Amino acid sequence: MKLKLLLAFTILVSVFFIFQKNRNLNEKSETITEAQILAANKTNSSKTQKIPTHHSDDIKSDQTTVFNVPASKIAIQKKIKLTPFSRLESEIGELTYTIDEDVAVIQGDIVLGTPPNDAATGKTSQPNLTLWPSGVIPFYIQSNVSNPERIFKALSYFEKTKIHFLAGLNQTDFLVFQESSGNCKSYLGKVGGAQPIWISPNCGVREIIHELMHAIGFIHEQNRSDRNQFLDMLWVNIDSRHKINFDIFSSSLMQLSGLSSFDFESVMLYPDTMFSINNQPTMRPKDPTQFIRPSSALSSKDLERLNLINSD
Numbered sequence: 601m602k603l604k605l606l607l608a609f610t611i612l613v614s615v616f617f618i619f620q621k622n623r624n625l626n627e628k629s630e631t632i633t634e635a636q637i638l639a640a641n642k643t644n645s646s647k648t649q650k651i652p653t654h655h656s657d658d659i660k661s662d663q664t665t666v667f668n669v670p671a672s673k674i675a676i677q678k679k680i681k682l683t684p685f686s687r688l689e690s691e692i693g694e695l696t697y698t699i700d701e702d703v704a705v706i707q708g709d710i711v712l713g714t715p716p717n718d719a720a721t722g723k724t725s726q727p728n729l730t731l732w733p734s735g736v737i738p739f740y741i742q743s744n745v746s747n748p749e750r751i752f753k754a755l756s757y758f759e760k761t762k763i764h765f766l767a768g769l770n771q772t773d774f775l776v777f778q779e780s781s782g783n784c785k786s787y788l789g790k791v792g793g794a795q796p797i798w799i800s801p802n803c804g805v806r807e808i809i810h811e812l813m814h815a816i817g818f819i820h821e822q823n824r825s826d827r828n829q830f831l832d833m834l835w836v837n838i839d840s841r842h843k844i845n846f847d848i849f850s851s852s853l854m855q856l857s858g859l860s861s862f863d864f865e866s867v868m869l870y871p872d873t874m875f876s877i878n879n880q881p882t883m884r885p886k887d888p889t890q891f892i893r894p895s896s897a898l899s900s901k902d903l904e905r906l907n908l909i910n911s912d
């Protein structure tokens with residue numbers, strides 16, 4: 601009996617010490633200050649790393665590296681600069697934006713920046729599009745983003761393209777994956793600084809690939825400047841609140857999307873019943889031999905376009 605009691609006591613003490621050790625480690629990682637982050641950002645010596653492959657073991661090991669980047673969630677969020685934008689006075693080329701999580705959004709998931717006032721909607725001009733130099737996009741994943749494996753999986757689809765995602769935050773411009781309580785969304789192309797990309801808990805790999813395409817500089821296929829040559833819009837079936845999601849973008853935003861002809865299988869094309877008020881199609885190919893069937897990842901034309909970037 602005494603022996604059993606001694607054994608139980610020993611186990612209890614060991615468990616207590618292991619618990620204390622882990623707690624100290626956690627507390628240590630939470631006390632890093634913003635000054636340290638800024639210092640880390642200025643140092644050119646910290647490593648950037650290539651993203652892991654589909655292999656789950658690789659994901660685990662590289663994930664640790666990413667999470668070891670010395671940063672607390674709060675410090676990074678303070679650094680994030682949202683770009684302001686202005687309202688449009690004329691009605692030429694105007695787009696209607698709505699507000700999601702305090703940022704102005706067009707076409708469901710393209711972020712413009714901080715709205716000029718607190719109205720729930722407004723008009724604005726077409727956004728500008730700046731591409732990432734040499735197709736290199738540094739990224740950082742905030743520690744509060746749930747299930748980061750889905751982000752690594754999405755990034756891995758770009759491995760054999762001319763776009764290179766590199767883990768690390770010691771860059772002037774980089775993408776920051778942050779938890780979203782609204783829709784998944786992204787800026788279009790590079791806006792500079794710590795650039796957020798919003799990931800909500802229900803975003804799957806396909807949605808993350810789609811948002812990454814926006815961050816690279818791709819627009820939706822149904823918003824292309826030439827879409828009326830390829831699609832008939834069935835306006836009677838579209839929920840009037842969502843007609844703004846079918847606005848056409850100017851040809852200046854076709855730098856990347858226009859690298860191929862209209863793609864009925866692109867990850868950037870909405871399904872044909874998206875925003876339908878009656879479950880009937882909201883758009884139909886003009887060519888009766890074509891079908892709207894968006895890819896669950898990157899379509900062959902998406903890959904083709906990604907491989908034409910910077911190949912001048």
Ligand SMILES: [Zn+2]
Nearest residue numbers: 709710810820
């Ligand atoms: Zn989108």
